[in-house]
Amino acid sequence: MTLINYSLILGFPVLYLTLHFDELVFRGLDKYKNYQFVNLETNYDEVAKDLKAFEHDKTNGLPEEDITTFCLWAKV
């Protein structure tokens, strides 16, 4: 069984800080080259909002009525 990480699927790189001192440093710096440091743990709402902007376009999917019809057919 292999675990697939969704962050990789979506292409979002995440840094794993294994020294807590790193977090203090990032908080102190706030930005690096105009890129803001964001902690996934403490900025959940902000991250969720950012990710929503990158969500796949759902309008290309099958319309709900088609899926419902298909499911009803499959049940029979």
Place this chain on the structure above:
Amino acid sequence: MPSLIRLNAKQEELLLNLYSRKVLVKAKARELLPEYLRFVKGVVDCEDIPLNISREHYQDSSLIVRLRSLLTKRVLRLLDEEARKDPAGYLKWYNDFQIFLKEGLASDPEHVDDIMKLTRYEGSWTKDLVTMEDYIKSMKPGQNKIYYLTAFTRGMAEKSPYLECFEGTGNIDEA
């Protein structure tokens, strides 16, 4: 480059002696490098410093300020060159001395860019340690933030529930 970690990193003393034309001007010249580079040992021979410099003049001298800035840049550049020349050797050194560099990130805003080139982090997209530049290169188009997660180990970070926010359901099983 020193190869062993100093256990008493906080008390470590900068052993940098300042010479002028091979004559000792000041031993343990703490002013020559910032505190976080206290693992550096050696001598600096500067012909521009007068031999009879007074202590007062020494402390206020713009020459010392310039020398300090120059030496800091040189040391950081040397480390960067070592990292490029011998990445495996550098990583071994880095494991012992990273705390000094990170102290530099927190205390020396003037050289943040130079120090950041020397630091390494775990990244979600690769098993190797990466630089901040590697992160920026792997960012998604339009992404303007650097996302990070704190954990004791890489394994714990990968299993963190906070990564679930990337899709809402988190990790999936590929049976």
